[in-house]
Amino acid sequence: MDFILRETINAVRALYQTEITASDINLQETRKEFEGQVTVVTFPFTRFSKKSPEQTGNEIGEYLSTNLQEISSFNVVKGFLNLSISDSFWLSMFNGQIGKPMFGDLSPNGKKVMVEYSSPNTNKPLHLGHIRNNLLGYSVAEILAASGYETVKVNLVNDRGIHICKSMLAWTRFGSGETPESSGLKGDHLVGKYYVIFDKEYKKEIDQLKAEGQTEEDAKKNAPLIKEAQQMLRKWEAGDEEVISLWKMMNGWVYDGFDVTYKKLGVDFQKFYYESDTYLLGKDIINEGLEKGVFFRKEDGSVWIDLTADGLDEKLVLRADGTSVYITQDLGTAQLKYNDFKMDESIYVVGNEQDYHFKVLFLILEKLGKKWAKGLYHLSYGMVDLPSGKMKSREGTVVDADDLIAEMVETARQRTEELGKVEGFSEDEKTDLYHMIGMGALKYFLLKVEPKKRLLFDPNESIDFQGHTGPFIQYTHARIRSVLSKAGYQDGQATDHTGELSDSERELVVLLSKYPETIRASASEHSPAQIANYIYEVAKLYNKFYHESPIIKAEDEQLKQFRLTLSASTANIIKKGMKLLGIAVPERM
């Protein structure tokens, strides 16, 4: 719609002798109760037109319609100038761009962006919260790629620390040599099981000590198990061979388990970073900061930064004994990642409980004069709630990722079979289909909500074949493909329809034309929710079009061809949009 912007600038110059820029113009889609497709908000122009909003609108409308042949008519309602664009414009736009399979693919912008997501701990399996993280990270990377970035997906694995030692200790102490093979358990679940066992045994010891008269606090510190775990961590840090080899073996199990889950989720990574490699990083940066006077040393030798002038607190960046804290590592890792990839932007997909941490982290890097720091972005997301209530690991109400995936696929199977429409499908095809539907339901439901908002995940609602759900969109796609194949349509077939458009046809063309714009907006805000909602609108509008405009029974061959091509483009856009969400669309279902 650039030509409207351009001409509006001309109109304002000619009529009111005022220079404005495109960003001063508020262009929006015309609400459907009014005539037209594009609306210019003219309230802001009354300042220099010195006329009423209606008069201003009429004058600009007059100017535009005489100077732009694409504008067939206009009307003014208060400060809103509604422009009707001619059908021939929409048709040529459709034939020239939207109707092409490549429509919406943006050219490279020469920038590189890193998306760090998933970031699991190796002491327990993935849960529902991780699923949101993984889906967001993957989808944002896809969207950025579609909007022209070169992307690097990375995973920073938290593979060390006291929590791993707890699993390791419990396994040696209570495990009798159980392995994934011998137990039939997925590696991450096996290790998670021992983490739970540790906790149980540790609690027993605490109770015992309390019974002997110790306070809760002391008991927690003095329990033999925790002391042993700490001892194990020290050995690990010292490079003790036995501990290291146990650690490697158990982490190996976990990685095998994660691999399976990642595959089912359809996410991937170009590079893994491990905290065992990075936990000592960041000390150079501390020295750098001390030299630059960004940090200061306290009497006990600990190093701090004073952020009170920025409305934050004083923050410790290095302990008195010279060891790192969390933020020290993150400073070092940020530098490491930049050195590795020299990316222009870097997105951290991490839950909103770490908002403060990232605020501090980015601010410190900026104060250190890192020029790349302004490209850092924390994609913060809210927790996932369930109808049954909050997930609490202590109360055992966490939803395991593998269990949930299995349940979604099973529900998809049941629903689909009830509807009895999978005759003619082979067993393999059915398996694929159920997986696509189950995962589509899960992914769509989690992605359609703005990341920063807390969300309530209802598995049953998500897998509905009607309503604002993934399966509804998948179904719409499948039906389009089915219509096309029944009509013998070949992809990429052209149309030379020149007639009038029906309302639903025009609406659909207008909506489809907004696809690239939607990707751009979604990329700049790092929000797959916009794509999700857009694709839903497309599917819904297609259904309306489908019922209003006979396709197979169309009386006119050219019209039929046009409607087929329009259907094919819709299917194309749905497929592309869903791909950005990491959701597969079946050809038939």
Place this chain on the structure above:
RNA sequence: GCACCCGUAGUUCAAUGGAUAGAAUGUCAGAUUCCGGUUCUGAUGAUAGGGGUUCGAAUCCCUUCGGGUGCACCA
């Protein structure tokens, strides 16, 4: 206590500072169903409360209330 985030129909979600706040689902009517599990129309129903800025506020500012998270020399 301090800081940050959130508060929209019964429910789940929308709404670059713009028109009469949209969908979905639920409930109640009616019509329709080229290929389906439809679709359409109508009814129902919401910006937590109070101030302010603005031509114009769900959106920005202040405040009260409610929910969440963070305020470790844990990661």
